[in-house]
Amino acid sequence: MKVLGIGVFRAYPIAAARHLPWEGRRVIEPAESQGESAPLLGELASGARLRGRSHASMEVKPSKHAVFRAYPTAAARHLPWEGRGVIEGVEFMEIEIEFYGGLRRRAGTRMITLRLESAEPTVADAVAALHEELPALKGALGSVARAVDDVIVGDDHRLSDGQALALLPPVSGGSPRKYLAGEPLDRDALIDATADDSCGALVVFSGDVRNHNAGRDDVVAIEYEAHDAIAARVLSQIEGEVLEGFDVRQCRVQHRVGRVELGESTVLVVCRAAHRDAAFKGARYAIDELKTRAPLWKCEIYADGESRYLDGISLRKESDQ
Numbered sequence: 548m549k550v551l552g553i554g555v556f557r558a559y560p561i562a563a564a565r566h567l568p569w570e571g572r573r574v575i576e577p578a579e580s581q582g583e584s585a586p587l588l589g590e591l592a593s594g595a596r597l598r599g600r601s602h603a604s605m606e607v608k609p610s611k612h613a614v615f616r617a618y619p620t621a622a623a624r625h626l627p628w629e630g631r632g633v634i635e636g637v638e639f640m641e642i643e644i645e646f647y648g649g650l651r652r653r654a655g656t657r658m659i660t661l662r663l664e665s666a667e668p669t670v671a672d673a674v675a676a677l678h679e680e681l682p683a684l685k686g687a688l689g690s691v692a693r694a695v696d697d698v699i700v701g702d703d704h705r706l707s708d709g710q711a712l713a714l715l716p717p718v719s720g721g722s723p724r725k726y727l728a729g730e731p732l733d734r735d736a737l738i739d740a741t742a743d744d745s746c747g748a749l750v751v752f753s754g755d756v757r758n759h760n761a762g763r764d765d766v767v768a769i770e771y772e773a774h775d776a777i778a779a780r781v782l783s784q785i786e787g788e789v790l791e792g793f794d795v796r797q798c799r800v801q802h803r804v805g806r807v808e809l810g811e812s813t814v815l816v817v818c819r820a821a822h823r824d825a826a827f828k829g830a831r832y833a834i835d836e837l838k839t840r841a842p843l844w845k846c847e848i849y850a851d852g853e854s855r856y857l858d859g860i861s862l863r864k865e866s867d868q
Contacts, residue, residue: 640668640708644677647774648716648844649856650691654681663706670695671702673712691716692842692862697776699862715774715842717859726782727773729805732812741797746819748826752834754814756807761857765850769813771804774842778802781841785833793829795820800833802843813845 641662646654661676670693678685692699694713695706706712734751758766782800789798797819807813816833820826837843839860848854 640665640706642668642673642706642709643711644673645711645713647713647842648772649846650684650687650714650716652856653683653687655683658711668706669702670700670704670706670712673706674702688714690861694774694777694842697774697780699777713774715777715862716844716856717861726779726800727775727802727804729803732801732803732815734812734815734817737799737801737815737817741799741817741819743797743819746796746821746826748820748823750816750818750823750826750830752814752816752830753812754834755812756809758809760847763847763849766847767809767850768848769807770846770848770854771802771807771813772844772846773802773804775804778841778843782837785836785840788836789818789829789833793818793820793832794822794825795829798829798833800837802837802841804843806848 641660643658643660645658646656651657659680661673661680663672663676665672674688674693677688692715693702693704694700694715695704695710699715732753734753738749738751756766756769758764760766782802786798786800789795795818797817799817800815802814803812814834814837816830816837818826818829818833820829840862842862844856844859846854846856
């Protein structure tokens, strides 16, 4: 706790904080006492609205919030508690946590709001607070990637008030619409889009839903989920790497999201090059990189109605890729 200010005040809960104890978020009104002007508690700008009868009304628009308690100083013990006093406080900020893949099922929700008692919390602080908030996630976040503003970051990344932290479990699997499709993939359309008279080789890879996996032979569909912005950017980057590194002249990669039925394509890779060796190598590189870098998760659905998310590979910080 630190001293935020000294002044004559009245403190009472605001509507949004009535569920908190009295030392929760407050509206502080400086007041006059025994004819003496009350100083505005400027240091209490975090999460407080300040008004004074002896001053022009003012409202502070905070970038942070504060949890605090107010009590009289020794010099003001003859006054009621809402007299001259000391304000102590702990700054905090609120962030949203978004869950993807199997984490969403384990957490029991898609998103929660966390309050972090720090002026400059890191991703590590948020993860620690999340363990306290949702004990069911303990032990499940070690291999989970963290993303802020659609960029995968490390635990030392500093958060800002109101930001969203996305938790991306190991993956199994431009404009998002260009790279991600909620309807069956159109192989002929991708072939037409990459037409190039200078190319003598065309390689098309299609990854299809099969009826068996990991000891089960009753797979009927796969449900795919993606972090759209990051997945689209990664697929675009992979296309560029194929064009630059394999003497490939045309490359397109597209992936399904949502429910994909038995026999349907989950992913298409199309590569065109002057010669077959480059086209084969480029297509192989594209699908291998997609499997380890794109935030895509798949949940197998079985004939008996059961389903499960498949284990995968932990995502890396984008600066490490």
